[in-house]
Amino acid sequence: xxxxxDARFWGPKHTGLGIYTQKLVENLAKIDHQNDYTLLVRQKVxxxxxxxxxxxxxxxxxxxxxxxxxxxxxxxxxxxFPSINVPIFYFGKYVVTVHDLIKxxxxxxxxxxKDPLIYWIKYLVYRCVFWWATSFAKAIMVPSNxxxxxxxxxxxxxxxxxA
Numbered sequence: 001x002x003x004x005x006d007a008r009f010w011g012p013k014h015t016g017l018g019i020y021t022q023k024l025v026e027n028l029a030k031i032d033h034q035n036d037y038t039l040l041v042r043q044k045v046x047x048x049x050x051x052x053x054x055x056x057x058x059x060x061x062x063x064x065x066x067x068x069x070x071x072x073x074x075x076x077x078x079x080x081f082p083s084i085n086v087p088i089f090y091f092g093k094y095v096v097t098v099h100d101l102i103k104x105x106x107x108x109x110x111x112x113x114k115d116p117l118i119y120w121i122k123y124l125v126y127r128c129v130f131w132w133a134t135s136f137a138k139a140i141m142v143p144s145n146x147x148x149x150x151x152x153x154x155x156x157x158x159x160x161x162x163a
Contacts, residue, residue, distance in 0.1 A: 004076040006067075007039040007047075008058060009083065016099065021082045025049065038074060040067070058085050065089070078138070086133035095139040097159075101150055103130075 007025060009017040025039065029048050037049040044051060054070055056063040068090040071079060079094040086096055103126055114122070134140055140156045142148050148156045 001035045001078065002038070002074070002076045003035050004038045004040060004052075004071060004074055004079045005049075006079065006081050006083075006085075007045065007051075008042050008054060008056075010039075010041060010045045017083055020097070020099070024080075024082065038076070040070065058083070063087065081133065084130050084133045086129065086137075088129060088132045091136075093138050094136075095141060096133045096137045097141040098134065098147060098151065099143060101147060104150075 005021070005025060005028075007021050009021045010025075011018045011022050022045075025037075025047055028037065039045065039047060039049050039051045040054045041051050042055070043053065052070065052074065054066060056066040063085060064087050067087040071087075071090050071092060077093065079090070079092060081094055081096045084096060084098055086094060103123075134151060134153060137155060140151065140153060141159045142151065142156055143159060145158055148158050
């Protein structure tokens with residue numbers, strides 16, 4: 001199976017998402033020798049998997065336009081997006097990880113230094129992308145039963161629940 005992982009968040013520079021992505025790839029390299037993996041990266045990373053450089057910032061318009069073209073050219077059987085920034089013009093099979101719902105709970109003028117109009121436009125785009133990402137995913141991975149419960153969708157799988 002040809003699997004693409006959006007690894008543009010790779011490494012500690014991107015804090016939690018970057019570490020999650022890096023550890024996911026490192027552990028897959030140890031346990032899965034049957035599937036054919038390609039990583040989408042901003043720059044080359046230390047991994048045995050094939051890599052495709054994608055010059056598109058996360059959560060950008062360029063990401064929404066460049067990523068689908070890159071994915072269609074690679075023609076994977078499955079894509080894993082380790083964050084909700086799934087391109088809305090990508091119609092292939094994918095899984096997504098939803099780490100938390102903080103943007104659902106913490107919103108409004110008191111949560112930003114941006115101009116209110118810009119903030120609300122970006123929030124609306126976030127909600128649309130979030131809806132797209134979770135509505136068409138083959139599976140949604142979450143870190144806890146609380147996030148699973150709040151998503152209330154049949155294709156949600158808890159990947160880790162701390163004691």
